[in-house]
Amino acid sequence: MKLYYVPNACSISPHIALREGGFKFELDLVDPRTKKTASGEDYMVVNPKGYVPGLRLDDGTVLTEGQVIVQYLADQKPEAGLAPPAGTLARVRMQEWLNFIATEMHKGISPLMSDKAGDEYKAQVKDKLRTRLDFMNRSLEGKQYLMGDKFTVADGYAFYGLRSWQNRTQSDLAAFPFLSQYYDRLAARPAIQEAVKAEGIEMYPAKRKG
Numbered sequence: 001m002k003l004y005y006v007p008n009a010c011s012i013s014p015h016i017a018l019r020e021g022g023f024k025f026e027l028d029l030v031d032p033r034t035k036k037t038a039s040g041e042d043y044m045v046v047n048p049k050g051y052v053p054g055l056r057l058d059d060g061t062v063l064t065e066g067q068v069i070v071q072y073l074a075d076q077k078p079e080a081g082l083a084p085p086a087g088t089l090a091r092v093r094m095q096e097w098l099n100f101i102a103t104e105m106h107k108g109i110s111p112l113m114s115d116k117a118g119d120e121y122k123a124q125v126k127d128k129l130r131t132r133l134d135f136m137n138r139s140l141e142g143k144q145y146l147m148g149d150k151f152t153v154a155d156g157y158a159f160y161g162l163r164s165w166q167n168r169t170q171s172d173l174a175a176f177p178f179l180s181q182y183y184d185r186l187a188a189r190p191a192i193q194e195a196v197k198a199e200g201i202e203m204y205p206a207k208r209k210g
Contacts, residue, residue, distance in 0.1 A: 001025040004046060004054040006032055007199045008167065010106060011053035014069040015199070016156035019191035021077040027198060067098045070153035082153050090147070097146050097154040104132045105161035112168040126169060133165065137176035144185065151189070159186045166206035 005011035018025045029038040047054040055063045063069050074083035084090035111117045111125045145155045173180035187203050
């Protein structure tokens, strides 16, 4: 398999899933401006949507959309326990988290990346995001991971969302103690450490920026 990725992008979520599941794969860096990959491919041919992640399977099939990719990977390695079995209520609960992270955090952070968004609007966005972080913080009380004591692909996606918050707001998670402990727990996982190192990014971007 080959994962097409961009550093600091949501492609780190399937990257983490690939490592957590022990898959054999290669990485191909996408230039978001030229849409060319490090291996010389035209990414618009690989994925006409033009954004990452894209996952090329061994038979040449290309999967897109991070939430879909991570669930596909989890189902290929059920012994890894990266997702509850399909059709169970627990699976639906995990999908709730994936959707929450995608719509309320991932897309919610997007305005902070825009040069066209004014400071007043960005302040409103941050206030709304803090309510989402507070919800996650309360949900994690007494739990190791989003689904309980076991890591799932939802946690890999949450790592992206929480890292993005710290990166885009230049702040840490100190105001959300359970969430801060959770992020540290994620950061200690070997698969996440390996993914961060491979992509050449920092685990705690807020600390970099002071």
